[in-house]
Amino acid sequence: MxxxxxxxxxxxxxxxxxxxxxxxxxxxxxxxxxxxxxxxxxxxxxxxxxxxxxxxxxxxxxxxxxxxxxxxxxxxxxxxxxxxxxxxxxxxxxxxxxxxxxxxxxxxxxxxxxxxxxxxxxxALEQHDIRVVTEPAEAEPWRQRLEAHFRAQLFPVLTPQAIDPSHPFPFIPNKGMAVVFDLVRRSDKESIRELVLIPQSLPRFVRIENDKSGIYVPMETMIEMFSDILFPGYEVVESGCFRVIRDSDIEIEEEAEDLVRYYKSAIKRRRRGRIILLELDPAMSGAVEEMLRDAVLGDAATIVNVDGFVGIGQLDQIVDEDRPDLKFPQFTARFPERIREHDGDCFAAIKAKDIIVHHPYESFEVVLSFLRQAAQDPDVVAIKQTLYRAGKQSAVIRALIDAAEAGKSVTAVVELKARFDEEQNLHWADQLERAGVQVVYGFIEWKTHAKISMVVRREGDAFRTYCHFGTGNYHPITARIYTDLSFFTADPQAGRDAAQVFNYITGYVEPENLERISMSPLSIRADLCQLIDDEIANLAEGKPAGIWAKMNSLVDPAIIEKLYEASNAGVPIDLVVRGICCLRPGVEGMSENIRVKSIVGRFLEHSRIWAFANGKGLPSRQAKLYISSADWMPRNFDRRVEYMMPIINKTVHDQILDQVMVANLIDNEQSWVLESDGTYVRMQPGEKPFNLHRYFMNNPSLSGRGAALRKSKDVPTLDIERYKA
Known part of the structure; x- marks a missing residue:
């Protein structure tokens, strides 16, 4: 390669x-x-x-x-x-x-x-008739039904294994759980130790059908409860469960010449990675812990004695209980009004004016409609698409396959290095290639993280390029819970830039004279530093200055130092960083003009939005505004293909800056403020509570509806002064 x-x-x-x-x-x-x-x-x-x-x-x-x-x-x-x-x-x-x-x-x-x-x-769940029964004695009232389930559905797939010199300790996969029994044979009082691996193909919980309540019994409790069926003639001295977490990262070797073959092999190796964490039921004796340490652990493992439920992440099965009274009110995403106004014709709507769509408040279905229309439109000659995470049931893949089967030129950049989606992406790549899609895997050393879709359409005697730039993945499931932006444009400059980005990925042709966008690993960091320098210069000239930025993580030391420089010059900086933040705000002489907040709520904040005052007070139409696929991390600047798109259209500019960004800044119900000592303090709503997720669920977005809706009384005006106060 x-x-x-x-x-x-x-x-x-x-x-x-x-x-x-x-x-x-x-x-x-x-x-x-x-x-x-x-x-x-x-x-x-x-x-x-x-x-x-x-x-x-x-x-x-x-x-x-x-x-x-x-x-x-x-x-x-x-x-x-x-x-x-x-x-x-x-x-x-x-x-x-x-x-x-x-x-x-x-x-x-x-x-x-x-x-x-x-x-x-x-x-609290028990007060609402939902019970999780973790002790065999507690499950006795339902023994008859549980035993029938155990004999019919569990016993055939369970395989007890003796642990002794003649039986090597079995392999426990990543996230695997097992129950260990110390037994005594009744006939001769001989001691034996047995291990029962819990099949990962089975649900963690068995739900007992009941007219009025949901009763859940964990698999390990079932196994302990019916140990007499598994081990007839034996008496249980003690038992307990454990769970392992393994090293699951995949490192790319520079000599890897065939990336597909390498990843197929690496995925298999990952399942046998070094054990990093061992979670132990405290009921286990020290002798069992010592046995596990000798049998499966190395010096790298951390041992945690879990005083409670082992594998807390698997409680998500209970969340699926059909109790709408115990869940968030159902929310139905809206389909963008602009597309409706053009009778569902995505190309006509985008050709008329750039469109911004705000997920999940507005449906990801618009992205699928864009691709489906491209697949079916006889005037579409080519589709190019990046795929980082597409999900297991992907309508995006279906649309690309349909387009290829219809005779269109279809190129899909499939990123094999999307962590924990490598196997799924290999599957999609195989399906796409079978349909005639040109599949490209990009770079060995870098990930293609940019979210870009490009459609070339014949219109009269010329060709027009329609583009979608997203801040999130082409993943219909996560699009329901991640807040992201989808930007649609038919601007010729954006189309030419998108073509150069794809040529860089597929043919290593370094872009020259990009007209609109910046991209990593070529220039995003340098361009950001220049934008920050411009704010410092504007302030020195007596002009208003300011920086607003929203992202998932802020780690890059060069950018952090540049922000410190701007703060020391007096530039006010407001950052919304959901996750990792290595910048230390509020330190006198270093960062006293920087404020950092994190928003955690019903939806996962995922969009990347960056605004620079550009000589006017924020927010204003003169501000330089960008959306991006990148966080401010070394990997996004140096080891990933990313884009940074300036928003020029005035209506879209207002929608993102005055609505989405301001709402993030004034939220005080889901926000945490980062202090200079590294602690996060939850904001108190006070007399002016504001929840940005509730706001966008309950009020029509401005997406695709322009100035007409801006004048409507249906949309409350968002006032940044609320935040400053």
Whole structure:
């Protein structure tokens, strides 16, 4: 496979100078600890009384799954560095060993907090006739029905295995659970230890059908309850369950010449990755723990004795209980009005004027309609599409296949390195190729993270290019819960730029003279630094200055140092950073003009929006406004293909800046403020409560409806002064 082209020298900033560990800690927060602080905020939503009870349980489950992935990737990476005696310091000056020590302390606190919340939620669920029965004795009233289920559906697939010198310890897959039994044979009092692996193909819980309530019994409880069926003639001395988390990151080897073959092999190897975390039922004896340590663990594993429910992320099965009274009110996304006004003709609507669509308040169906229309339109000659995460039931894939089968030229850039979606993407790539789609896998070293769709249509004697630029993935499921922007345009400059981006990915042809967009790994960091420098210069000339930016993560040291420089010059900076933030705000002489907030609520904030005052007070039509697929992280600037799109159309500019961005800034019901010591403090609504998610659910968006709706009394005016106050 061809290598990525050599890049021009990257921007040099003060962030590249060598800092002492003490200086680094004063200037930056640790990335891993900042992520754990984010997951703590997610967990706090499990205790938020404003959320219905099953939604609280959903947040608890999300925090558990988040923590699993953190161990699989981030902790696994640090453990690997530690084992190889790598002393590379993080941007905040910590060695891998130092980070692991602080991570262990923080994750132990999270594990304990999760179990405490589970006990509270479990008790509250019982008041609403939903019971989770975790002890065999508690399940006795339903023994007859449970035994019938066990014999018919569980017993045939369970395989007890003796643990002794003649039986090697079985392989436990990533996220695998097992129950260990210490038994005594009644006939001769001989002791034996058995292990029963819980099949991952089965649901974690068995739900007992009941007219008035939902009763759930975990698989491990069922196995312990009917151990006499599994082990006739034996008496149980003790039993308990455990769960393993393995290193699941895939590292690209530079000698990998066939990326598809490499990933197929790497996915298999990942299932057998080094064990990073062992969760133990506290009922297990020290002897069992010692056996597990000797049999399956290495020096890299962390052992957690879980005083409660093992595998907290799997509680999401209970969230599916049909109890609308215990969930958020149902919300139906709107289809963009502009498309309706053109009788569903996406091309006619986009040709008339640029359109911005705000997901999930406005349906992702518009993106699917755009692609379906392209597949069916006889005047469409070519479609080019990036695919990072497309989901398991993807209408996007279907549309591309239909287009190829209709004889159109279809190119799909499938990113194999989308973490934990590699196998699914390999499947889609195979399906697309079978249909005649030209499938391209991009670069070995970089990920193609840009979300771009490009349709070339014959109109008269000429061709017109229609483009979709998204801040989120082409994933119909996550589009229902992630807040993202979809920008549709038929602007010729944007079309020519999109074509150059695709040529860069498919043929390594470095773009020249891009007219509208910036892209990584070529220039986004440098362009951002220039925009920040322009704000510093405007302020020096006595003009208004300011920066508003919304993103998922802020890690890049060069950008952080540039923001510090702007703050010291007096530029007011407001950042909405949902997750990781390594910038330390509010420090005198460094960042006193920077404010950082995080929003965690019903929807996951995912859109990337950046605004620069450009000589007028924010918000104004003179502001330079951008949307992007990139966060402000080294990987997004240096190791990913990303785009940064300026918003020029006045109507779309107003919709994004005056509505979406201002709503994020004035939200005070779902917002947390980052303090200079690294703590996050939940904002108090006071006399002017504002919830941006509720606002956009209850009020029509401006998407595609322009000035007419702006004048309508149906849409409350958002006032940034509320935020400043």
């Amino acid at each position: 061809t290598r990525a082209p050599t890049l021009r020298p990257q921007l040099t900033t003060d962030a590249e100078r060598r800092l002492t560990a003490e200086e680094a800690r004063r200037r930056f927060f640790n990335r891993e600890l900042s992520w754990l602080a984010f997951n703590r905020r997610v967990l706090e939503e499990a205790a938020n009384p404003a959320h219905p009870l099953l939604e609280q349980l959903r947040f608890l489950s999300i925090s558990g799954n988040n923590l699993d992935e953190f161990f699989m990737v981030r902790v696994a990476g640090l453990k690997g560095q530690q084992l190889q005696n790598i002393t590379y310091r993080s941007v905040d000056g910590r060695t891998p060993t130092q980070q692991l020590g602080e991570i262990e302390e923080a994750t132990n606190a999270l594990f304990n907090a999760q179990q405490w919340e589970w006990l509270r939620i479990r008790s």
